[in-house]
Amino acid sequence: MIFVDGLPFSTDSSASPQGRDTLVALLEHPALVEASNSFKAIPERRFSVREESVLDTSPRSKWVYLFQREYATVDPALVDFVGTDEATTCIGVAIWNPRNGMTSVAHMDSPNIVDTGLSQMLSLLVDHNTDMELDVHLVGGFEDVSTNVCSRILYFVIDFPEHGNYNTGSESQENLDGYSFPLGAKIVETLWKRPEKFHIRTLCILGHNTRRDPEGNAYPNFNGFMIGTSTGSITPAIFDKTSRCPDEVVRRIRVSVSYEDSSWKGKLLETYDTQTDHFKIAPCCWTLQQLHFALSLQHYSDSEILLMCSTSPSAENPDFVENMRRQWDYLIKHPDWRETFPMKQPRIFERTAEGGWRKPQGADTSISRSRIQSLSAFSSSSTHFRKPHSSSSSFNPISSLRFNFTSSNSSSSSSSSPFTEKASIERYQRDHWLYKNQHSESDQPVPTTCCSLPPDFDSLRENDIALQLPELRNLLQVLREKRQTEGDRGGCGPGNVFLVGTGPGDPELLTMKAYRVIQTADLLLYDRLVSNDVLDLVGSGARLLYVGKTAGYHSRTQEEIHELLLSFAEAGANVVRLKGGDPLVFGRGGEEMDFLRQQGIEVNVIPGITAASGIAANLGIPLTHRGVANSVRFLTGHSRKGGTDPLFVAENAADPDSTLVVYMGLSTLPSLAQKLVHHGLSPNTPAVAVERGTTPQQRMVFAELKDVADEIVSAELVSPTLIIIGKVVALSPLWPYASKEVSCLVEAL
Numbered sequence: 066m067i068f069v070d071g072l073p074f075s076t077d078s079s080a081s082p083q084g085r086d087t088l089v090a091l092l093e094h095p096a097l098v099e100a101s102n103s104f105k106a107i108p109e110r111r112f113s114v115r116e117e118s119v120l121d122t123s124p125r126s127k128w129v130y131l132f133q134r135e136y137a138t139v140d141p142a143l144v145d146f147v148g149t150d151e152a153t154t155c156i157g158v159a160i161w162n163p164r165n166g167m168t169s170v171a172h173m174d175s176p177n178i179v180d181t182g183l184s185q186m187l188s189l190l191v192d193h194n195t196d197m198e199l200d201v202h203l204v205g206g207f208e209d210v211s212t213n214v215c216s217r218i219l220y221f222v223i224d225f226p227e228h229g230n231y232n233t234g235s236e237s238q239e240n241l242d243g244y245s246f247p248l249g250a251k252i253v254e255t256l257w258k259r260p261e262k263f264h265i266r267t268l269c270i271l272g273h274n275t276r277r278d279p280e281g282n283a284y285p286n287f288n289g290f291m292i293g294t295s296t297g298s299i300t301p302a303i304f305d306k307t308s309r310c311p312d313e314v315v316r317r318i319r320v321s322v323s324y325e326d327s328s329w330k331g332k333l334l335e336t337y338d339t340q341t342d343h344f345k346i347a348p349c350c351w352t353l354q355q356l357h358f359a360l361s362l363q364h365y366s367d368s369e370i371l372l373m374c375s376t377s378p379s380a381e382n383p384d385f386v387e388n389m390r391r392q393w394d395y396l397i398k399h400p401d402w403r404e405t406f407p408m409k410q411p412r413i414f415e416r417t418a419e420g421g422w423r424k425p426q427g428a429d430t431s432i433s434r435s436r437i438q439s440l441s442a443f444s445s446s447s448t449h450f451r452k453p454h455s456s457s458s459s460f461n462p463i464s465s466l467r468f469n470f471t472s473s474n475s476s477s478s479s480s481s482s483p484f485t486e487k488a489s490i491e492r493y494q495r496d497h498w499l500y501k502n503q504h505s506e507s508d509q510p511v512p513t514t515c516c517s518l519p520p521d522f523d524s525l526r527e528n529d530i531a532l533q534l535p536e537l538r539n540l541l542q543v544l545r546e547k548r549q550t551e552g553d554r555g556g557c558g559p560g561n562v563f564l565v566g567t568g569p570g571d572p573e574l575l576t577m578k579a580y581r582v583i584q585t586a587d588l589l590l591y592d593r594l595v596s597n598d599v600l601d602l603v604g605s606g607a608r609l610l611y612v613g614k615t616a617g618y619h620s621r622t623q624e625e626i627h628e629l630l631l632s633f634a635e636a637g638a639n640v641v642r643l644k645g646g647d648p649l650v651f652g653r654g655g656e657e658m659d660f661l662r663q664q665g666i667e668v669n670v671i672p673g674i675t676a677a678s679g680i681a682a683n684l685g686i687p688l689t690h691r692g693v694a695n696s697v698r699f700l701t702g703h704s705r706k707g708g709t710d711p712l713f714v715a716e717n718a719a720d721p722d723s724t725l726v727v728y729m730g731l732s733t734l735p736s737l738a739q740k741l742v743h744h745g746l747s748p749n750t751p752a753v754a755v756e757r758g759t760t761p762q763q764r765m766v767f768a769e770l771k772d773v774a775d776e777i778v779s780a781e782l783v784s785p786t787l788i789i790i791g792k793v794v795a796l797s798p799l800w801p802y803a804s805k806e807v808s809c810l811v812e813a814l
């Protein structure tokens with residue numbers, strides 16, 4: 066329900082008017098015209114933490130600043146005012162509860178987020194009392210129709226050839242209206258339909274917030290405001306870098322990437338915790354596509370960036386381009402979002418007495434120095450061992466000990482990965498051929514931020530594939546044409562496929578055969594667990610295509626990998642399929658071999674050192690040892706969908722004279738360990754979990770079987786991790802405690 070000037074508002078058009086009619090009528094309402102004029106007469110306040118500290122002798126005010134798409138509901142006991150700016154085509158919405166001063170502000174940038182966004186704002190404001198009267202202010206969203214040239218760029222929709230043509234979509238109704246009008250209409254329509262009583266106090270949008278130069282170009286009068294929580298009054302405002310509350314660059318990036326993250330669909334971004342007055346920036350993920358944009362857009366001039374990335378280039382703040390560049394720099398330096406949001410946790414900041422923000426004490430999730438031992442003297446590819454100093458020579462129940470081969474004491478999830486992870490700078494640079502022609506049809510990159518409405522991809526996987534498809538088609542075409550010409554001259558058969566194991570990471574563990582094939586290939590399809598160091602050996606003319614998998618995210622399905630291998634082999638290419646470890650150990654190598662042979666393609670398999678062998682050698686663990694372990698068993702922690710539960714094998718595997726090596730076992734280890742103990746394996750059986758084995762980033766945790774799952778969690782080991790369970794583990798010179806039982810066995814031999 067909408068109220069203006071103390072009275073319920075209605076339009077003449079119908080009992081239930083459309084948002085557009087309501088908005089037009091509201092804009093003409095004399096009380097709101099007057100309110101807009103009064104708002105415009107207030108001098109704009111510039112916010113800066115520096116200014117505050119120098120000029121203000123009164124107690125320091127506390128505020129919350131919001132970026133595009135963010136919202137916050139604040140308690141007047143904790144916060145004096147809330148504000149936003151940079152709302153050119155966006156609209157800043159403030160709702161104030163006069164009974165208790167609770168205030169919510171959002172920076173809305175699309176009609177799609179209005180419905181849920183208003184519910185988010187009201188959830189902490191109205192206390193289930195829908196009869197409540199609330200003050201509403203809308204500021205921003207100038208008459209932007211004159212910016213249609215830029216709108217055309219923004220509405221550029223990538224439609225890959227199989228779905229139709231590249232389409233600029235510029236003639237849509239939204240474009241004719243600009244951005245602000247449909248957004249404003251949606252906001253008033255939603256307010257109208259909701260049961261609460263909304264008193265519109267300020268409506269400084271569209272014509273009321275627009276001035277024109279003699280040529281008729283439109284500019285906003287204001288793009289920011291702040292609302293005081295004690296009075297509910299608003300003031301035009303502009304905020305500088307020092308005053309935008311914590312984590313500016315990450316929050317700006319989050320806005321851009323949220324468009325492609327389905328978890329944010331229809332919602333405002335969670336930013337602030339009302340109860341604790343902490344900034345609590347909910348996590349987001351960025352993809353190779355964002356990195357790609359950053360790397361390509363950074364080379365454009367400032368004026369090109371302004372044109373391409375803004376919906377209203379003539380209306381932006383002077384630091385618009387600088388802000389874009391700061392985001393791109395950050396993405397290029399931190400291509401993996403997990404460094405910014407370890408364990409996908411929010412970033413939390415608390416206020417300091419000086420008006421700044423800091424991470425709460427004790428919030429650092431990295432492991433404390435005392436609990437991780439750094440063994441920098443120990444080279445990852447070496448087989449030279451040093452016995453760690455033992456605190457006691459007598460037999461002790463084993464607790465646990467972790468080793469970190471890197472010099473840093475932080476968890477490896479925040480250090481760069483040695484593998485070809487889904488979105489790494491190494492991967493991007495390597496696969497650049499795939500992405501460089503992405504915009505060849507228009508030569509215009511897709512803008513990603515600031516009031517923009519970028520293309521809406523259904524999932525990261527589709528996103529990745531969409532980026533790859535055009536170039537893959539081109540390459541296939543080139544190969545086919547080449548083959549046709551050669552065929553005309555006497556003909557040649559299909560190409561070969563080499564199924565190559567690259568070992569667990571250390572490039573020195575490659576076989577000579579693998580090394581030779583890698584250096585001479587035309588096209589290489591590589592998995593995630595192929596290390597960057599191995600890929601550095603690939604010949605400069607070769608094309609690389611990532612087809613990796615991680616738990617829950619398969620960049621290509623197995624069937625797609627089969628089809629790719631087949632298509633390129635049929636086109637005459639020598640295709641190399643690179644896999645981590647050995648291709649025939651939990652590598653689906655057998656399936657790929659089978660499929661290709663059935664299609665008449667020859668497959669050469671080049672074995673690799675499997676993770677168990679590479680890692681055991683590195684740690685000095687004999688996988689079998691006379692009198693200690695007379696067999697070794699490789700287990701998977703996961704079975705394929707619909708397969709038998711791998712943990713059923715625990716009954717047979719609980720053999721004290723056998724060594725168990727668990728692949729893909731991180732998430733299911735707690736259950737496996739319990740089952741092994743249940744079936745008779747001693748809870749004190751030595752075990753080790755090794756993350757990123759044989760690479761410079763290797764870390765490991767030694768513990769007894771009963772403790773190893775907990776130790777893995779507190780060390781924050783990430784995939785890939787290999788787990789070795791069995792008495793042989795205690796034979797490692799790195800085993801932290803002398804175990805009499807094992808020593809006796811070895812001596813007796």
Ligand SMILES: O=C(O)CCc1c2[nH]c(c1CC(=O)O)Cc1[nH]c(c(CC(=O)O)c1CCC(=O)O)Cc1[nH]c(c(CC(=O)O)c1CCC(=O)O)Cc1[nH]c(c(CCC(=O)O)c1CC(=O)O)C2
Pocket residue numbers: 591592593594595612613614615616617618644645650651652653654701702703704705706708709728729730731732733784785786
């Ligand atoms: O059917 C499925 O793939 C889903 C079940 C599933 C598996 N692992 C999983 C999951 C959960 C998930 O991916 O979300 C879970 C999974 N998939 C993967 C890993 C490895 C990791 O992230 O460290 C993990 C384990 C994560 C953890 O340690 O908890 C990735 C994976 N699975 C697999 C491969 C090898 C490949 O596909 O070429 C690869 C690596 C590919 C690469 O380097 O990019 C294959 C795989 N997935 C699986 C198995 C066991 C099959 C069996 O014996 O029944 C096997 C081995 C095989 O088929 O020969 C099953």
Ligand SMILES: C[S@@+](CC[C@H](N)C(=O)[O-])C[C@H]1O[C@@H](n2cnc3c(N)ncnc32)[C@H](O)[C@@H]1O
Pocket residue numbers: 569570594644645646647648649650651652674675676677727728729730755756757758759760784785786787788
């Ligand atoms: C799908 S399997 C692939 C195994 C591979 N074909 C081999 O022979 O080593 C993936 C699992 O291998 C193990 N793994 C592979 N490389 C590893 C490494 N460098 N460090 C630790 N574990 C590794 C992990 O258990 C990971 O979850």
